[in-house]
Amino acid sequence: SYELSQPPSVSVSPGQTATVTCSGDKLGDKYASWYQRKPGQSPVLVIYQDSKRTSGIPERFSGSNSGNTATLTISGTQAMDEADYYCQAWDSSTAVFGGGTKLTVL
């Protein structure tokens, strides 16, 4: 079965750029989506079709996808961005999620 791999954790200082990666076989041939989940809340779609921001998502969030890796980038990271981030793609009509990355803003 298809798998997506994410680093368990990423740390970033306020105001710096955070990068969260998602790896999967030929992931670049698929569309990647990214979700943000804060404690006690349900996931929120942040990025879809690799790089498109959902309405209401700040411009500091951006995405890219090429080769085997999709990347979520948060420029000028703020404390409010501290959350778990999950990538997701479709393989053979099945939705697959990455294991999630805990972003800590130190």
Add this chain to the structure above:
Amino acid sequence: QVQLQESGPGLVKPSQTLSLTCTVSGGSISSGGYYWSWIRQHPGKGLEWIGYIYYSGSTYYNPTLRSRFTISVDTSKNQFSLKLSSVTAADTAVYYCATRPSSGDTTDAFDIWGKGTMVTVSS
């Protein structure tokens, strides 16, 4: 704007059948504009897609999961449901209902989620 709300028992005994319902508001399941999904998250783990149903009743399930799941739709109540038979402690998780459009730019993404409901399997 479509909103989703899960409901069901928070505690289920092992070997029993878990039944959850997702009530849709702000839109009609019968409109055919969405695929209606169930997704779960085990404690401390990632998200796991269970399957989806379309308003017509057609379903698709995650082939990596054992075939204990059944998703159904009740258009008259604007609800869709999940049944999981023969539950074990490994089925303890937060269960979310979510949806993605059947067309448009976000058809590959789950753009609306319910708040989730915690289900614990324990005797």
